[in-house]
Structures are given as structure tokens and as C-alpha cells.
Amino acid sequence: MPATNYKQMTIPMEDHKTTPTVAPFAPPGVMIFNCGLPAFQQTGEAYEAFREFNSQKKDKSGAKRKMLVFPCKVADNMGLQPVFCPICGAFLKKNGTTQIDVLHIPFGTSRTVLRADRQQYQCTNPECRHKVSEEIPFKIDAHKVTQQLENLIKDLLGMSTITLKDIATITKTDKGIIKDIDKKRLLEQYTEQGEDGKRKMKPPTVYSPFIGIDEFLLHKGHQYATIIIDLTTGHVLQVARGKKKDVVYKFMDWVGKDWMKHVKAVACDMNTDYCEAFQERYPDIKVVFDYFHIIKNFNEKVVSEVRKDEYRRLIAEGRVDEAKHLKGAKYILMSSRESLEAHDALMGQVIKPGSQLFDIPEVKVKKALTEIYDKLISENKLFLTIDMIKEELKEAFTTTDADVMKKMIGHIIAVCYATGNSHFKWFGNMLKNHRSGILTHAESHLSSGKVEGTNRLIKTIRWQAYGFKDDEYFFLKIMDASRR
Ligand SMILES: [Zn+2]
Known part of the structure; x- marks a missing residue:
């Protein structure tokens, strides 16, 4: 890489205007800069005000929000002002002005409001009398916000972990506006106009x-x-x-x-x-x-039910302590051995820091879940069978040899029937009835990762879009x- 030639990059002195002006350009504390808003013209000094920008009934706090107001108008000859009535085509005449508040990118902690005087027009045709408002070029069509603010909101919406409420707080807008902008963006991306005029998915x-x-x-x-x-x-x-x-x-x-x-x-x-x-x-x-669904069925229809039956049996036999112990073991029984081992590997580590200030003790990993699990399966034949089937299912779904998989699934079905337990029988029947679809797995090499990932995704979105x-x-x- 050649060294940058700074001399070449320097703007010639005569264009640079580095000579300090004798009189200050602006009053102290005032910044004058090009805001980039099309046809925006400020008509007075900005001032602070405390008022609801868009008082919504939902907002019951009654809190008054601070805002910075810029009085303005559409610069002369810069907007596309209507001349003819859009209904009848007759000339329009000026008909007073109204005010419109347009939200802009916030300065600091306040909302920035562009308060524009807006010219009103009325049709000169006495039969029509249609009313038209002046175009505000620095406002987007759908909402009373500037293009820059909409762009900022769109950028924030591009972040995957941010909530709509967070964006509303940052941009000093309402959650409803954020949602509308987001939905508009999504509709543009994923839908199109159908032949019948209705929008449909692409x-x-x-x-x-x-x-x-x-x-x-x-x-x-x-x-x-x-x-x-x-x-x-x-x-x-x-x-x-x-x-x-x-x-x-x-x-x-x-x-x-x-x-x-x-x-x-x-x-x-x-x-x-x-x-x-x-x-x-x-x-x-x-x-x-796929594996994900088979395990899900096994956990929900066999593990969970067997555990409940066992709990009821222990209660009926008056073994309350053992029953209580079992009740807390739902997670342990449904987990894979790997995740239990992963938990136990953290033994002795602090998982939640304590606080001397608030007298909160720290929480360390102290229970070895694998020990609890091993105790459960050694005491109960059905739990042992659960463990065995889980291990065998996992192995069956890693093999790419259809014959090996066939043998393993066949063995699982036999074990299910041998238990004599109704829940296991149900599972055995299901495997039997869907055997060909299960065995296809060995050839297709389909992984359950994407199915599981989508399940997690839906949960996150549900939380983010909560309230709509x-x-x-x-x-x-x-x-x-x-x-x-
Ligand atoms: Zn008209």
C-alpha cells in the first residue's frame, strides 16, 4: 500500500475559507446546519414545551413529555402545491392555514417536533367545495414522522434482539408507529399485489x-x-x-x-x-x-405419564417423601444424559452471584443431577427402560445405515411391548405404524436442528411482538x- 498523499487530499486554501470571520456567525450556543429535510424552512427559534404530542387514550400515566418544537413551514416554491381540484378539476383557492406536528429524530432526551403551518385549499367550484391540504415534503405519507426518523426506526428494527418498546423509547415515538412502519416494511418485502387487487404472499x-x-x-x-x-x-x-x-x-x-x-x-x-x-x-x-418430534412425543406421552403414574402409586402406598422427590424430577427425566452431564460439569461454580448489600446468598451448582437420575433408574424398572430407549433412539438417528437403524428401531418396539405398560405400548405402536418414515431418516441425513431452531424463534418473536x-x-x- 502506498503512503497516503495528504498534500493531494488537502483542499486548496482559497476554497477552504479558514480565515476566521470577525463577527460571530451565530449567537452563542446556536448551531446552524443543514438538516437535510426537503423543503423545510424554520420560521422561528426552537423552544421547549411540555405537552402530549399525540395523546393516546392508552397512556393513563398523564405524564407530560418534554419536546423541542421547531416552528416551520414548507419553503416557498419548493413543495408541489396543488392547483386543480382532484375531484372535479376546477381551480383551487387558498383557504387559511392549519398546524401539523411532524416528529423528527430526537435531540437528547426530548422529542423533536417540527410544527409546520400548513396551507389549506378549497375547490372554487361551488358544487364541489372539496378541501385539499398542502403537501409536506419532509413528512412520510403514512405517519407524521420525517423520512430520517423512519430510516432510524428501520435501522433499529434490523437489530434482532431489540423490542418495539425499546425502539419507541429510543426514538421518542409510540409503539403503534413502530409497529406500522415495521409491518409496512414486511409487507413490501414478502407480499405482492395479486391479479384481483388483493395483496398476497410472494x-x-x-x-x-x-x-x-x-x-x-x-x-x-x-x-x-x-x-x-x-x-x-x-x-x-x-x-x-x-x-x-x-x-x-x-x-x-x-x-x-x-x-x-x-x-x-x-x-x-x-x-x-x-x-x-x-x-x-x-x-x-x-x-x-425427525428425531426432534420423536423425542418430543416420547417425553410428553411416555416419560411424563409414567412419572405421573409412579407419583400416584407412591402416594397411594403412603410413601409421601419419595413421591415429592419424584415430582421434582420431571426435568431430570426429560433431559438427555449429555445435558445432565453438562450441568454437573459446573459443580461448585457460582451460577448466581450473591449480594452483601441486600443479604442475598450466592447460588452454586451443588446437586449432581446424574446421581439423582442414576438413583431413579436403579430404583424403577420403567425409568431404566426410558433411559435405555432414549439412548437407543439417539443412536438410531445418528446412523446412516438403514439396516442398522431398522434393527435398532425394531428392538425399541420390542422393548416397549415387553414392558406391558400402556404408555410404552402406545409409543411402540406409533413407531411400528410409521416405521418406513422413520427409516427414511437414515438415507436423508435430515437434521432436526432447523426444526428446533424455528420452535425457539417463534417463542422469541411471540415475546417481542407481545401485545399485538x-x-x-x-x-x-x-x-x-x-x-x-
Ligand atoms: Zn372540485
């Missing part, structure tokens, strides 16, 4: 040979939604209300036959009938039952977050 532009389909709880109630993802990229392709086969039919119509013909395999939960819907129309598509009962927005946020 279909995917690249093929996805491996897709996954899953359901998730929409709200605290019992409403479900379905999510379809590209398992290679993790991109969410579609989110839809409901969890019926109908969702799959609509998805296939939307992406079209050509796109569907490029799908090689679809991964889903054994407990749903999504896969059937795919195979009805495209019998060549392979169905894969707008499913459309929630779904768009999920699609967007999966592409980050």
Missing part, C-alpha cells in the same frame, strides 16, 4: 428439496398455526392458521406443481396427518419423521426472523 423463488412442517400453539387458547420451512436454509416458507390437511393443500396450490416436483422429502411429526396430504398428490415425496393481537404481523415477523 411464492418462493428457489426450490427447496427438503421441507419441514410443524404446528405451534398460536395463542394461550387452543388455536393452532402451521409452519412450513426450508430445512436447508431454515427460511420459513409459509405460516398459516389451523393445523389441518387443508393448510397443506393451500400451500401446494400456492407454490405450484413445478415447485412441488422439486421437493424430495418432507419432515414432520408422526402425530399429524400433514404428510399424508403431501403424499396424496405427490406420492414420490418421501416422508421423514395481529396474527398477520406475527406471521410476517416469523418469516422475517428466519431469514436473519
Whole structure:
């Protein structure tokens, strides 16, 4: 790299105007600079005021917020002022002025308000009398905010961990404005105008040979939604209300036959009938039952139920202490041995610092979860079987040899039946009935990572977008977050 030639970069002296002016350019404490707002013209000195900018009924605090007000107007001859009535085409005449407050990037801790006098017009046609307001070139169309403020909000929205409330606090705006700007951005990115004039989702532009389909709880109630993802990229392709086969039919119509013909395999939960819907129309598509869902089913339908049965048995036998002990062991029984070992590796370490000021003791890792786990499985044959099945399932899903996997799954099914326990039998039956889809895993090398990742993502978005009962927005946020 050659050394920078500073002489060349220096602006010639005569253009530089370094000669100090004798009279000060501006009064003390005043900055004069080009704010970059199109057609903005300040008409008086800025002043501080305490008033609600946009008093919303929701804001019950009654707190008065400080704001910095810049009196202004649209610079003469710089706006595109209306001449003709947009309704009848007759000439317009001036009809007094009103005031409009436009929010700008905040200075320090206050809102910055551009308070503009706005020329009003009225149609000269006595039959029409239509009223038109002057254009404000430094205001965006949808909201009373400047382009610069909207850009700042969009930049902040690009950060993945920030909440809408945080952005509203930083930009001194309302959460509603942030959400509207965000939704507008998402609609532009993910939707397009359909032939019937309605907005519709843009279909995917690249093929996805491996897709996954899953359901998730929409709200605290019992409403479900379905999510379809590209398992290679993790991109969410579609989110839809409901969890019926109908969702799959609509998805296939939307992406079209050509796109569907490029799908090689679809991964889903054994407990749903999504896969059937795919195979009805495209019998060549392979169905894969992924590890994540199989473990989820095993934990929810076997581990959890067996533990509850055991708890009831101990209570009935009057062994209350042992029952209590078991009640607290839910997490331990559902965890994999690795995560228990990872926990125990932190033995003796401080996981929560204490405070001498507030008399809070520090918390150290002191219980060895693997010991508790080993004790549980040594005392109870069913827990031992749970442990064995988990280990074997994990191994079966790491092999790429279909024959080896077949043997292992066959063994698990036999063990399930041998227990004589109804929950294990249920699981054994499910494995048996979905055996071919499970064995496809060995050839497809599909990893559950993206399925699990999407599950976590939905939880985060739910928390960030909390408070908006707008499913459309929630779904768009999920699609967007999966592409980050
Ligand atoms: Zn008119």
C-alpha cells in the first residue's frame, strides 16, 4: 500500500475559507446546519414545551413529555402545491392555514417536533367545495414522522434482539408507529399485489428439496398455526392458521406443481396427518419423521405419564417423601444424559452471584443431577427402560445405515411391548405404524436442528411482538426472523 498523499487530499486554501470571520456567525450556543429535510424552512427559534404530542387514550400515566418544537413551514416554491381540484378539476383557492406536528429524530432526551403551518385549499367550484391540504415534503405519507426518523426506526428494527418498546423509547415515538412502519416494511418485502387487487404472499423463488412442517400453539387458547420451512436454509416458507390437511393443500396450490416436483422429502411429526396430504398428490415425496418430534412425543406421552403414574402409586402406598422427590424430577427425566452431564460439569461454580448489600446468598451448582437420575433408574424398572430407549433412539438417528437403524428401531418396539405398560405400548405402536418414515431418516441425513431452531424463534418473536393481537404481523415477523 502506498503512503497516503495528504498534500493531494488537502483542499486548496482559497476554497477552504479558514480565515476566521470577525463577527460571530451565530449567537452563542446556536448551531446552524443543514438538516437535510426537503423543503423545510424554520420560521422561528426552537423552544421547549411540555405537552402530549399525540395523546393516546392508552397512556393513563398523564405524564407530560418534554419536546423541542421547531416552528416551520414548507419553503416557498419548493413543495408541489396543488392547483386543480382532484375531484372535479376546477381551480383551487387558498383557504387559511392549519398546524401539523411532524416528529423528527430526537435531540437528547426530548422529542423533536417540527410544527409546520400548513396551507389549506378549497375547490372554487361551488358544487364541489372539496378541501385539499398542502403537501409536506419532509413528512412520510403514512405517519407524521420525517423520512430520517423512519430510516432510524428501520435501522433499529434490523437489530434482532431489540423490542418495539425499546425502539419507541429510543426514538421518542409510540409503539403503534413502530409497529406500522415495521409491518409496512414486511409487507413490501414478502407480499405482492395479486391479479384481483388483493395483496398476497410472494411464492418462493428457489426450490427447496427438503421441507419441514410443524404446528405451534398460536395463542394461550387452543388455536393452532402451521409452519412450513426450508430445512436447508431454515427460511420459513409459509405460516398459516389451523393445523389441518387443508393448510397443506393451500400451500401446494400456492407454490405450484413445478415447485412441488422439486421437493424430495418432507419432515414432520408422526402425530399429524400433514404428510399424508403431501403424499396424496405427490406420492414420490418421501416422508421423514425427525428425531426432534420423536423425542418430543416420547417425553410428553411416555416419560411424563409414567412419572405421573409412579407419583400416584407412591402416594397411594403412603410413601409421601419419595413421591415429592419424584415430582421434582420431571426435568431430570426429560433431559438427555449429555445435558445432565453438562450441568454437573459446573459443580461448585457460582451460577448466581450473591449480594452483601441486600443479604442475598450466592447460588452454586451443588446437586449432581446424574446421581439423582442414576438413583431413579436403579430404583424403577420403567425409568431404566426410558433411559435405555432414549439412548437407543439417539443412536438410531445418528446412523446412516438403514439396516442398522431398522434393527435398532425394531428392538425399541420390542422393548416397549415387553414392558406391558400402556404408555410404552402406545409409543411402540406409533413407531411400528410409521416405521418406513422413520427409516427414511437414515438415507436423508435430515437434521432436526432447523426444526428446533424455528420452535425457539417463534417463542422469541411471540415475546417481542407481545401485545399485538395481529396474527398477520406475527406471521410476517416469523418469516422475517428466519431469514436473519
Ligand atoms: Zn372540485
